Amino acid sequence: MIEVSKKDKKVTVIGGGTGLSTLLRGLKRYTEDITAIVTVGDDGGGSGILRKDLGILPPGDIRNCILALADTEPLMEKLLQFRFNEGNLKGQNFGNLFLAAMTGISNNNFMEAIKRMSDVLAVKGMVLPVTLDNMTLSAELENGEIIKGESKIPKKVIEHKSRIKRMNIEPRGARAPIEAIEAIENSDIIVIGPGSLYTSIIPNLLVQDIKEALLRANGRKVYISNIMTQQGETDNYKVSDHVRAIIKHSSPKIIDEIIANIGEINNFYIEKYEMENSEKVELDIENLSGYNVIKENIVSFSKKYARHDSDKLAEIIFNAV
Known part of the structure; x- marks a missing residue:
């Protein structure tokens, strides 16, 4: 049974893509006081x-x-x-x-x-958009190339064979809705991710109001690491590489703990992902000192993909309160 005190917890989740909606399906079993802040790039x-x-x-x-x-x-x-x-x-x-x-x-x-x-x-x-401004994403690659438009970024990374160095948004001064700022500041738990690192998670943190609200917030700040790498965004990335990219675009103080997968991916899915130049995200805990790292089997399987187990994630998040 879920304790009443846990049902009273206020939760804000920041991200986008299928990762965010998957997590929300699990969280709503524990509390109705959920705010989802969603990227609009x-x-x-x-x-x-x-x-x-x-x-x-x-x-x-x-x-x-x-x-x-x-x-x-x-x-x-x-x-x-x-x-x-x-x-x-x-x-x-x-x-x-x-x-x-x-x-x-x-x-x-x-x-x-x-x-x-x-x-x-x-x-x-x-559910709230991270901004009501007409936000456009751009990526600066390590070779100096600038790519504008969310849908073009992974393709151009592959084409140029150059990693993403930094993400930017236009307008630079995009403002967050006051409801989003208040949700972050008043939450007991703030969850970042899971989702595409550079196109679903980091763009939210580039909205200055969101970053500043996260720095002011007293709630527990949890980052959920991805299970698999994503071609054109996080090729060969380990958990620490994901965390390092988030910090680079925001602040070391917006993550208190990390939930990382240690569940096995069977050969059927490994081979399928290899065809998409994707692999399991390795947990390199030796490079994550200073963080409380929760290591759990958080993977579930559909007919085609390995996904986060929404029920297990929600259970972990609330049991750690």
Whole structure:
């Protein structure tokens, strides 16, 4: 049984991509006081098209987090995750269109649209964009090349055979919603990750308001390391390399402890990931002195991928309170 005191805990999670929504599904079993702060740098796929055509922030990661926290029927979730396969809407996700339409009837107020969609789906908690500014990502590679646009970065890293040296956002002075700042400052637990290091996690930390709120916050700050490396972003990275990149773009004081996977990946998945030039992220604990490192088997398996086990992660996070 979950203790009542744990249910009272306020949790803020910062990130994006499938990693963030996966974690939220586990956390909502423990508390309804959850805030998800979501990156809005995506410029590819259906989200990128809507961003360009309608001038709205990319809805994809926001949609996934809303659905992860929703108390809704399986059919409704299936509907909102439906992707059109033909015609002018080919590649578009119905949930993205729903959020875009909600923005339209909310006088183009994206925050209001998120709140209304959350109300319709009986969301437990709150989902917030990291900024309402039209944020664009750029990467400076070690060879000096500058790559603009989230969707182009991994491809160009591979093409140039040069690692990412530093990430930047435009506008540099992007501001975070006051609700996001207050959530961080008032949380008992603040979780960073899991997700794509340079395109889902670090961009949030480049919003100055978010970094400053993290430095002021008294809550426990937990980083969840990725299970596998990502081609074009974290090739050959160990856990310490992920942590070092986060610190480089923010501050050593925004992480108190690290949750890292020590579960085995069987040969079927290892071989599959090798075809994508990806490998298991090695835990090099000798390079993580000064941090409380929680070593656990936090991996689960789908038909295609090794993912974080959302229930196990949530259990670890709350049992360490």
